[in-house]
Amino acid sequence: MANQQVSKIEDFAFDYLKNYYTQQCYANNILVGQSEKTKRGNTTDGILAFKQTTGNVFVANISMQQSEALTNLVVNYKKNGLGWFRLITPLLVAAACFFIGRSTGNLLIMLIAPVIFAPFGFILHAYLLKKYRFRQVEKLVDQAKQYPANDQWIGLSISSLMFRKNLLATELLEVCNRKGVGLITVGQRSKVIMMKKPKSATCRRGDFLSHYASDENIRKAIEGDHVLRVA
Template identity: 60%
Template sequence: MANQHSNKIEDFAFDYLQKHYSQQCSPANVLVSHSERAKRGTSPDGILTFKRDLNNVFVASVSMAQAADLTQVLTNYKKKGLGLLRYVTPIILAIACFFLGKSLNNLLVMLISPVIMAPLGFMLHSYLLKKHYVGKVEKILDTVKHIPADEHWIGLSISSLTFRKNPMANIMLDLCSKKGIGLITVGQRAKVVLMNKPERENCRRNDFLSYYVSEENIRKATLGDHVLRVA
């Protein structure tokens, strides 16, 4: 596990996606632009653009900063699950019910209520913890989804072992699929794995590039005849 994060998705994501779009869409060139700022709202770690038609530009966003939080959630869930604290809840409830029944001098409350309340407390605690984790994942994905782009990508620096027998990883993949967000990962072997393909968004304007501060420069570079790489 010590080398799990030695390979960073930042070193692989843009080259991988540049090849991906070159093969899938066959544009004249795919421009890679790092640290682009949206005119408002959330900005991606970078975008890939290419000429879609005569005057419009296709934009794919790549997010990796938010992905660090996703990696932490998945790794913690893999190691600890929902945690041991939830096992304390039924014990506390059982003891509380027992002493409540004793103080009321009610044998039924003292002996029966712990049997009912303890498992209910355990299930409720487990449900709330899982809902908390899922909420964190969904919040991150929603942030990425609000980035102006035809397609959205998240890149994770994470071992493939973290996805094995990890219910939270399955939930995240399901949410990515439902929200139309692409997911790529890189682990110890420095191999990029495509986990989920994105779905294309509809733009209210001519294209999503109009939402970016560097729109004019990128549009000229993308629609022109020169292959450029913006730092």
């Protein structure tokens, strides 16, 4: 049987978000710009820009550069948890206590210390490894925050089923919630799922479009009455 073709978020994200903002904001002239550069030199995967009914320019950014790394972390945790390597730690701690006790002739260290410190070593290793995985997720989510926008999104090529009973996936959603970042996924069935809605931000000066190198061209483009897409 042929393998199912993997759906890539890059093929679905822009159309999904375009439809989303068309329905949510009643926008008729949405510009979709891919590989847009900010004035600081960063290149985003893409932005959507349109005029709101109030006349203000609204910008949504979609970041997919971290898709592979986040997907691997979530899938691996779903399948393997924290992994088997942490099981070696209590064995090493017990062996160390035994040999130290034996070399010093101390039966207390040789026989009792392993019983006390081996479980402690296991718990400490698991705790530190979990914190490390959580930190990896947070750093990847932070990448989406470097692109100025009212709404910031992350897109992942992963089945939403991988989020069920998955502690790391739950942490990903919590980090996105804390930082106001939206999250969409697409699985093998090519269905886009909104896992987390973003929290819209307001630019303190002007609008977020002014942070992009091609802001003048984009402003002219969104004055039209049709959907535009630029590479």
